[in-house]
Amino acid sequence: MTKLNQILAVEKGVKSDVQRKVTDAYHTIQKTPLLSGISRSYQPIDDEGEQLPPESTRVQVQAETVLKEVGTSLTRLFDVTATKDWANCGAKADVKVDGDVLLADVPVTYLLFLEKQLTDLHTFIAKLPTLDPSETWALDENTDTWRTEPVKTTRTKKVPRNHVLAEATDKHPAQVQVYNEDVVVGYWTKVAFSGALPQRRINELLTRLQKLQDAVKYAREEANGTDITDQRVGDKVFAYLLG
Structure with a gap:
């Protein structure tokens, strides 16, 4: 008994072979000289005239024969494909x-x-x-997304400060250097959210x-x-x- 996988195994080769044969047949019947033949003989007017041999060309290709050969090739493909498709209906x-x-x-x-x-x-x-x-990450039920733990960071602000280099005297004013100092003015609390997956x-x-x-x-x-x-x-x- 043939198995479906056996038909599947040969189907590709059959398709390729049939396609090649049909293509060859198509090109063959396009060559008009192969389908043409001729026969002619020469008869001089009188017995003293020049005798010439007869000429003939045989028909090398008959369209009906080519058609039957194509039919034979396609019959194999039709059968293989039908067997596969019929079997597919019941293969479960x-x-x-x-x-x-x-x-x-x-x-x-x-x-x-x-x-x-x-x-x-x-x-x-x-x-x-x-x-x-x-x-x-933890699942946030309110947003149905993933979230990180809160991370607190500081926010700073530059505040000008004076640094006395030399005190004032009765002859010279004080020498003061102005500089900026980073002073904490608040806190950021950051939580990241993501719709990605673990x-x-x-x-x-x-x-x-x-x-x-x-x-x-x-x-x-x-x-x-x-x-x-x-x-x-x-x-x-x-x-x-x-x-």
Whole structure:
């Protein structure tokens, strides 16, 4: 009994081979000289005239023959594709994760779709933004975002001060140097918020996703191992077309 995965294995080669043969046939029938033939003989007016040998060119390609050859090639492709598509209608398998059935009786065509979507989703999740690991984050219930612990910093202001270099005398005024001193005038309390995700959450999502991807692949392999019935539709199609 033929398996679906066996048909899938030969389908690509059959398509390539048939395409090449049909293309070759198309180019062949475009070469008009190959389809043309001639036969002519010479008869002098009287017996004393010059005798010339007959000339002939055989027809090398017959369109009807080429058409039948194309039909024979396409019949194989039609049969292989029909066998695959008929089998796909009945090829199903369960998607199981950790021994539990997540999806039951999933058609193989949907499993292929799901496999592609999960690959794209894996790329998306792997690129999700993560929280800065240098900070300590906690979930803020009021904003439903992540927040850091409050950090208090000072705000300073430059205040001019006088520094007496020399006291005043009856002959000279005092020598005073003006400088700025940073004086604390207040406090900032900073809390950072973020809508990113903890790395552990992303790792958890990727682990689950990998399990699901593996489960879908196993299910696809199981579905592709379904016994199939070879279809013979090509003969009917070309018996009608070329009849």
